[in-house]
Amino acid sequence: MQNKGITIKELTVNMGPQHPATHGVLRLVLELEGEIIKKCIPHIGYLHRGIEKLSEDLTYVQSLPLTDRVDYLSSMVNNEGFCVAIEKLMGIEVPERAKFIRTMMAEMARICSHLVWIATHALDIGAMTVFLYAMRDREELLEMFEMVTGARLTVSYPRVGGVRCDVNNRFLDKLYNFIEKFPKKVEEYETLIDRNRVWLKRTKGVGVITAQEAINWGLTGPTLRGSGVYYDVRKFFPYDAYDKVDFEVPVGKNGDVYDRYRCRMLEFRQSARIIKQCIEKLPEGPILADNALRIRMPESPLKIDKKDIIFEIYIEDKQIQEFIQKFTEVYASVEAPRGELGFYIICDDSSKPYRMRVRAPSFVHAGVLPKLCEGSLVADVIANIGSIDIVLGECDR
């Protein structure tokens, strides 16, 4: 723009990859005109670890701990998704008890993940106190993860064909107590933010995406449901024990930041409901299928060359071999806290996948950021990033 010798140009601001509010290492290049965003370009890839490629060199069992690192805030769901995919591939039937335990754990992970989301989202908008309240409750859940799995964040707990170890009554009691109290705590967060005029002003009508657009962009999870689309993998393609528990899928209306926030807040309560039912209905029985994938040491390790000591999967079962020949590729998805997390696996006759592809909701959601941000103000970028709830580990893999 040329005006009497004065050149007016847009201010290009590089937001990230090191920035307190981009939830990891997202980099946004913003072109500003005053405070208004003219253009927003997300750059990703700062946390790429090559998980998909790595898994091509690892057996199906060995790939499992890698999936923890995909979305490190809800590693349990990632493990579950991977296991569900392999089980579908090999036709392994998971015992009932394991199914319920998995469902329970996945919902715990969902609560954990949503707690981190509400903490950071509120912090971004300026409400500091919610952050510490949410972290307090997350701590209790992480401790419970530790009781069962020995790890707090990267749990690697589900196995192809079941779960690694059984839960005991002490854990169940503790979890039940927590779940009883939890809806009250959610109300506590809501008193801090939901009845706050400032919060409502910052979130209502911001970052609107209509239902049709949301579907076209491939959004899933609460980000899609905030726009009023009723879609949830747990309801539409039930896996594990989701068809045996009773729960509702909260759906928003306007597709703005507030509705996405509202959906997740209601999901807290539904997750608590699912966990409660899982504890009540938890059947007795084995936790691992008979034909589960197991790791076998070579017959006599001492006689083999060091480089040959590789843990092979023990696929003896005829049925499984038939399955693998029948299905050379498989796609299975689970409802991760962020959306539909899918695993697409192409296999050959070896014990390693030929190709594994992770359909990460965060990747799709990061792509929609320009749509949400352009034309709004700088402060809305922060609200939008918070509301689509991306984890860059999952986005870059």
Next chain:
Amino acid sequence: MDTLYIIAITIIKTAVYFGILMLHVAYATYAERKIIGHIQLRLGPMVVGPHGILQPIADVVKLLFKEDIVPAKVDKTIFKIAPIISLTAALSTFAVIPVNKNWVIADINVGLLYVIGIAGIGTYGIIFSGWASNSKYAFLGGLRSAAQMVSYEVALGLSLVGVILMAESFNLTEIVNKQTEYWYGMFLFPQIIAYFVFVVAMLAETNRLPFDLPEAETELVAGYFVEYSGIRFSLFYLAEYLAMFSMSALATICFWGGWTAPPILIKAFPILEFVPGFVWFLIKVYFHIFLFFWLRGTLPRYRYDQLMAIGWKVLIPLALVNIVVTSIVKYYY
């Protein structure tokens, strides 16, 4: 000789005032961390001294010994001057603020105008630092603060007009004395609208939540002082806390009756008469300081356009209405 004597006394007064003020500021930072800590289910500083009581001293020592980084491409002169402007402006306001009866450095007759005027100069420090830093985040922070301070200073000034009308004076001591003539001893009750406008504008003037846009941590990283470090950074911090104190003191003097207790309270409990004036003053000031901390622990941050809308569409009309109503009432009674 007489002049020399006055100068010497003034210098001593200023030094004592300054020393006590700095102690209060230091412990206000400690109080903020403790109060917000307890609001957020934390303990706050606990390590340096019992219950972290020596934390402010440790902080000051740390900030003094840190390297003072001046980035290569900044406008060096302005970059260095900016924090000093902020601090000087914040400190100068205290020259006219009476803490007790006759406990004031300069008892000038336009005290209230002086405070508002000097507080306005502090904005320059922020704008300068934002401009001179040669950083986009600092620049945005500086721009925001320019717009914010200009619009909220209007509301702040207008809210005090009601008080001036009632007190018939700009002198802060006069304003306090006038309030004791009423049985409730405070302008807070007749000027409740003005007080509301004042408190909101006060939050915006001092860049505190929910109006801390110039330094919005999650958007602009640290806003205007993003490039500052060491002692220059701490000067900005000091200026912010001093501004909090001066605004609280102004609220206390103009609306809460300064160092006096309400006459009705004294009548009910005669023993309260023996409480020294500055104790009342400090209690009232620290109530406001607590308000700052409390809001910081509770509220999210407003967006830039919403902040402007509140300033121009809510606060200024309210303040104007208050002036009109006060004038009419004053004229007929």
